[in-house]
Amino acid sequence: MITVAICGCGNRGLFAYASLSKIVPDRMKIVAGADIRPERLVMLREMYGVSEDMCFDSDEELLSQPKLADAMIISTQDRQHVGEAVRALELGYDLICEKPISPELSECLRLQDKVHETGRHVVIGHVLRYTPFYSTVKEIVERGEIGKVRTIDATENVGYYHFAHSFVRGNWRREDETSPMILAKCCHDMDYLRWIADSPCVSVASHGALSWFRPEYAPKGAGTRCSLDCPEEVRARCPFDAEKIYLTGKYGFDRRGDAWPQNVVASEPTREKLEKALREGPYGRCVYHCDNDVFDHQTVLMNFENGITATFTTSAFSDEIYRTIKITGTEGELYGHMEKDLVVVKRFGEEEKTYDLSSKKGEFKGHGGGDAGLANAFVKLLEEGGEGLTSVDASVESHAMALAAHESALNGGAAVKLSDFIEKNR
Ligand SMILES: NC(=O)c1ccc[n+]([C@@H]2O[C@H](COP(=O)([O-])OP(=O)(O)OC[C@H]3O[C@@H](n4cnc5c(N)ncnc54)[C@H](O)[C@@H]3O)[C@@H](O)[C@H]2O)c1
Structure with a gap:
């Protein structure tokens, strides 16, 4: 039985990974938690049966106790993660840490150093890798079904209502409070692109802007x-x-x-x-009269060490929330639509093959099954040992890609070399 404390009982803290404890109550139990909002602690007690003396009214209170559980979920806001995670590692917790690790690359590198120093298990919340959709795409590529990959073209369509909710009116509307949109929303995409390319990213260039949610367009x-x-x-x-x-x-x-x-x-x-x-x-609030500053669309061009080139576009302006991917290889091509649970492979000159993944998501639907998939993989990691799929080392690369893309966009699209960018922020 893996016992877990939750630092930050917000939307992710209470509803994402912790819910696994209801599906496999013999493997995971929520035993403690902290939040500055009293009503969230009431929910923590009611949802997971946490006793009153194990509910704390801040991260500091929780982290000033001796170790209370095997693991901790760090699910406060973007700029709080690293300080809490470093302290939790010192106390001996293994961690699920929400993405982004931090909007500052130097802070991501600080956590990476601490993880290496303590040798604890830390999994970053890149849930997409645990979905049937992206793991199937990865397997098809690894099997060589489309030959050697040459290009990847991915999109993230945020959905007009999701964008208005999170990035205009809500929590992630301002860079100085949370992160640039390309990090907050798309470090997942940078992460699976790096994973599928299976090679370090050498350079990125990007254009993007806040083009619509401003008073002049009301x-x-x-x-x-x-x-x-x-x-x-x-x-x-x-x-x-x-x-x-x-x-x-x-x-x-x-x-x-x-x-x-x-x-x-x-x-x-x-x-x-x-x-x-x-x-x-x-x-x-009216979406044209908020205090938001994050981009509402952005395109990134990436060049990987093994010669693969990739483009990624995110946009606020879609009716539905969905991601797509198109991969070309030397022997065929692949098209995937995550929300339709569909991957189509066409080897050159052969009949196309369709993978319907709708039956594979399991009991949880959050992030295409990725929330439960990540929590399950984390519990298994603690039970059996081994390497976590979304380790800090892998995650830091995706954060560097996203932050370098942001820097490029702020500088008129000039290419940013990743190794220089990481060194500059070390
Ligand atoms: N992996 C994913 O796909 C994914 C999806 C959405 C959000 N996120 C990330 O998860 C994190 C949490 O997002 P959310 O949507 O749950 O936000 P949220 O605002 O609902 O939750 C954050 C919680 O932290 C609490 N909090 C703030 N300061 C605190 C403190 N000092 N001590 C204890 N608690 C404190 C808040 O009261 C709130 O309940 C963010 O970093 C976000 O970027 C990840």
Whole structure:
């Protein structure tokens, strides 16, 4: 039985990896946790049966106790992870640490050094590698089904409502509070691109911008809060209207109940709680009148040491949330659509072969099955030993790629050599 403490009982802390303990209660048990919001500690007790004396009102309180569990999940906000993780390693915990490790490459390198020094197991939350979708793509490439890989072309379509929720109104809207979008959202993509290319990335170049969610693009007559001062005729045409997103629309409360993103807007949301939050809180703001600064679209060009070239595009502007990948090889090509659970392989001159992965996600749907997959792999790692798939060493490379892409975009697209970039930040 692996016992676990949760540092930061927010959306990820309570609902992602910890939920595995309900599926395999004989292998994983949540025994302690910390959050600065008292209502989250109440939820921790109710969801996982954690006793009151094992609930702490801050990361500092939790980390000033002697070691309380075998492992810790670090799931506070982006800039808090490294300080907590370093302290937890000193106390002897093995860790699941949420991505991004940190928006500062120097801090990522600090954690890497500490992991090497302590020799503890640390898995970073790159959940996509644990999905049936990306692991199937990786296996097909490794089997040589399409020959030797030459190019990879990947997309991450964030979804207009997800982008408005997280990157305009919500937690990841500002670089100085969390991370640049290419790191916050796409270090996963940098990670699986490096993994599939199976070679270090030599250089990156990138263009991107915050091009739309700014006051100058607000519809004529728009207010500053959707449900308070924005005229009906403006709201009727606005896809980003907060009431549509959180209450009446395809993913809103009336159709999907208290699921994400409603459960971020209010803890244990009801319609009344949500209406109040939209009148008073950050999620009711007009998307053209927020204090956001992160990019809303970006393209990255990558060159790997083994000669593979790759492009990656992320955009706020899609109806659905989905990722795609196209790989060309010397003997065939591969196309994949993650949310459709579909991979198609076409060897040159042969019939195409379709892999339908929809039955493989298991009980959990979070991140295409990746949340549960990562937690399960972590527990297995602690039970049996060995190497974690998403180690700090692998993760630091993906962080360097994302941060170098951001630097390139800020400098008009000039290519950034990864080895120089890492040395400069050491
Ligand atoms: N792996 C993934 O796919 C994935 C997906 C989404 C988010 N994330 C990452 O997970 C992390 C958490 O994201 P989230 O959506 O759960 O955010 P969240 O804001 O819901 O959770 C963070 C929690 O930390 C708590 N907290 C803040 N300061 C604290 C302190 N000093 N001590 C204890 N608790 C404190 C907050 O009250 C909150 O409950 C972020 O770094 C985010 O980038 C990863």
